[in-house]
Amino acid sequence: MDSLETRSAYPNGKYLRKSDSELAEKLAQRSYDERLLAEVEKQLKNIQYTIKKCERKEIVKVEELRTFYEKMSPVRKKLVNPRVISDEEYATHWLAKSYAGKEFVEGQAELYTERGERVRSKSEKIIADMLYRKNIPYRYEDPVTIKGLGKIYPDFTCLRLLDRKVIMWEHFGMMTDSEYCKKTMRKIDTYTKNGFIQGKDIIYTFESEGYSLNTMSVELLVKEIFNI
DSSP: OOEEEOTTTOTTOOEEEGGGHHHHHHHHHHHHHHHHHHHHHHHHHHHHHHHHHHSSOOOOOOHHHHHHHHTSOHHHHTTOOOSSOOHHHHHHHHHTOOOOOOOOOTTOOOEEOTTSOEESSHHHHHHHHHHHHTTOOEEETOOEEETTTEEEOOSEEEEETTTTEEEEEEEEOOTTSHHHHHHHHHHHHHHHHTTOOBTTTEEEEEOBTTBOOOHHHHHHHHHHHHOO
8 A cells, every 4th residue: 555554643533645744753852752751751750859859969860761772673663764773872972972092112911802902901901801701891091181181082982871970090100109009199189179079970990019909899889880
């Protein structure tokens, strides 16, 4: 039959010809948008209530919003431009960012992660491999400009898909060195002044001559911060 069914838009079950496909798309999109908006408003009210009661922000869970599109029939999906994309699509787009990391010094040891990228230390490999195994999107040494620090290269910039929050991870591996330790403390202080709070916006791990980073500690941090 040379037509598209739009019973959700027309209660009486009216059929539209192919020549009216543009109208069908608009009707389908409007229906989808209205349902999505209603759900967003519902969640907003719940969040406002939680903030007022607990005096803190809550994560907006969008999984319910995505199901509107996923539950639609294949025909109607073709007529709709989804307003909320899946975590997989979001992560793919986030990882596609083009950037230039720091260059490696000639003669520096070559260490590679399970993802196949070169890192600067065994500890960075431990962190990178853990993020990779837990399917946490991350970028290695993605440059960022911080007031008081200028252009820097955080070891890892990670994406927590639960709420699509970006969390940085800095590993400080020479805490036995007094000068390095002083620079590290100044750097952490500057991060804090710029709103990067440990365990919320940024993760710090440390290492000294007598203490090496271990896989168990990294795994516990990942589980706690990323809810994996």
